[in-house]
Amino acid sequence: xxGVFLIWSTLKLVADAMSDQYDSILFWVMIxxxxxxxxxxxxxxxxxxxxxxxxxKSTEGQLS
Amino acid sequence: MYAxxxxxxxxxxxxxxxxxxxxxxxxxxxxxxxxIVAMALNFQYGNAGIPNMGCAVQVIIGAFSVSxxxxxxxxxxxxxxxxxLEDWNDPYFWVYSSPRNVRLVNEFLKVNAPLAIGFFLLxxxxxxxLGAVIGYLLALPAIRLxxxxxxxxxxxxxxxxxxxxxxxxxxxxxxxxxxIPNIFAxxxxxxxxxxxxxxxxxxxxxxxxxxxxxxxxxxxxMRSMRENEVTLGSIGKNVVDIRRNILMFxxxxxxxxGVINVYYLQFSNESGYQRxxxxxxxWLMLILGGPGNNAGTFLGAAMIIALRRAxxxxxxxxxxxxxxxxxxxxxxxxxGLLVVVMIFRPNxxxxxxxxxxxxxxxxxxxxxxxxxxxRAAPKARAKKSEKKEETQK
Numbered sequence: 001x002x003g004v005f006l007i008w009s010t011l012k013l014v015a016d017a018m019s020d021q022y023d024s025i026l027f028w029v030m031i032x033x034x035x036x037x038x039x040x041x042x043x044x045x046x047x048x049x050x051x052x053x054x055x056x057k058s059t060e061g062q063l064s
Numbered sequence: 065m066y067a068x069x070x071x072x073x074x075x076x077x078x079x080x081x082x083x084x085x086x087x088x089x090x091x092x093x094x095x096x097x098x099x100i101v102a103m104a105l106n107f108q109y110g111n112a113g114i115p116n117m118g119c120a121v122q123v124i125i126g127a128f129s130v131s132x133x134x135x136x137x138x139x140x141x142x143x144x145x146x147x148x149l150e151d152w153n154d155p156y157f158w159v160y161s162s163p164r165n166v167r168l169v170n171e172f173l174k175v176n177a178p179l180a181i182g183f184f185l186l187x188x189x190x191x192x193x194l195g196a197v198i199g200y201l202l203a204l205p206a207i208r209l210x211x212x213x214x215x216x217x218x219x220x221x222x223x224x225x226x227x228x229x230x231x232x233x234x235x236x237x238x239x240x241x242x243x244i245p246n247i248f249a250x251x252x253x254x255x256x257x258x259x260x261x262x263x264x265x266x267x268x269x270x271x272x273x274x275x276x277x278x279x280x281x282x283x284x285x286m287r288s289m290r291e292n293e294v295t296l297g298s299i300g301k302n303v304v305d306i307r308r309n310i311l312m313f314x315x316x317x318x319x320x321x322g323v324i325n326v327y328y329l330q331f332s333n334e335s336g337y338q339r340x341x342x343x344x345x346x347w348l349m350l351i352l353g354g355p356g357n358n359a360g361t362f363l364g365a366a367m368i369i370a371l372r373r374a375x376x377x378x379x380x381x382x383x384x385x386x387x388x389x390x391x392x393x394x395x396x397x398x399x400g401l402l403v404v405v406m407i408f409r410p411n412x413x414x415x416x417x418x419x420x421x422x423x424x425x426x427x428x429x430x431x432x433x434x435x436x437x438x439r440a441a442p443k444a445r446a447k448k449s450e451k452k453e454e455t456q457k
Contacts (some may be wrong), residue, residue: 023257033268
């Protein structure tokens with residue numbers, strides 16, 4: 001609970017202090033979204049390819 | 065302490081949205097928009113094998129739903145709140161009183177943020193519903209056609225929707241167009257930034273929706289339809305229904321891109337929804353990245369948008385190397401890249417992989433030998449018929 005209050009008060013302090021800098025904040029949010037989206041997709045793609053490769057390897061000996 | 069750290073970080077990064085930053089916002093905005101369209105196209109063509117050449121229709125429906133429906137609702141609500149709007153019922157006044165009415169609406173929305181957000185959500189909802197309806201209508205004549213004819217029908221529909229928009233004034237002001245209110249007038253900063261953030265968020269949400277659908281049994285059904293719809297029909301699946309549902313869903317999502325575009329430009333006109341921009345470029349993104357996987361779609365979209373923006377920004381430096389007007393370079397690139405990709409990388413930069421289903425060894429399932437004793441089948445059939453005869457006796 002204390003952690004939630006700490007985060008809330010931190011966010012409130014930041015929001016009050018940054019009331020004239022919405023553009024800066026949103027600009028960096030935009031950049032973060034722009035980075036997170038492809039990064040997540042690439043991470044997932046690599047993971048799936050790895051899992052498929054492993055599944056293929058595990059069946060190599062069993063199949064004729 | 066944490067507050068001081070956060071304040072320190074954020075205050076050290078003051079950002080005026082002009083110059084290079086304006087360009088970054090613009091690129092992010094169009095990246096978000098075209099990624100939504102390209103992902104929906106990947107859903108239709110890459111995974112279900114429906115060659116939708118009518119993406120422009122779906123986008124145009126989103127834009128028209130704002131200019132023809134939501135704008136009228138907005139005017140009605142705001143006029144009833146006492147704002148002295150000029151007459152907008154007649155098609156003539158609908159176009160010519162549009163700048164003044166929109167200015168008054170902007171002033172009203174500036175101090176009524178909840179109402180503006182409500183109108184935005186209403187626009188998105190209307191676009192989703194109308195997009196699905198247009199998807200259903202597109203599906204009616206086209207669903208039973210083979211790929212080539214389906215493509216021709218969908219291209220024609222894209223053109224038809226533009227011609228209708230050009231000639232029916234009450235939809236989006238005909239050739240003159242209509243102004244659209246600034247739905248983010250309440251936001252104290254730059255409108256472009258907040259629109260770009262919302263676009264990217266919608267792009268992220270639609271990515272998760274498409275991803276969930278593709279990893280579900282429905283996604284595997286779509287892929288099986290793409291591979292062989294005759295076999296799918298023979299095991300009792302209704303291919304026509306599946307294709308229709310896919311077209312409806314993807315149309316709804318694509319229409320949302322039209323809504324955001326129209327609010328970003330704050331102007332609606334049919335000429336902004338040409339099929340080259342809203343159909344062929346997303347196709348190039350899909351083919352370049354690799355159909356059938358979202359990573360490829362993202363890569364294709366990022367590369368094409370970066371390329372196009374680089375041409376626009378460095379046009380004066382580039383133009384000295386070409387003998388033709390630089391404005392034609394984009395169109396030449398569109399055709400040239402399509403041909404090059406189709407010849408050298410027909411599967412795109414990131415080729416499609418097998419579906420990964422956690423806990424299921426798909427490779428084993430595909431390769432497994434199913435032993436069927438075909439010679440035993442007639443004997444079993446004979447035994448069955450003998451039993452049947454005995455019971456009848």
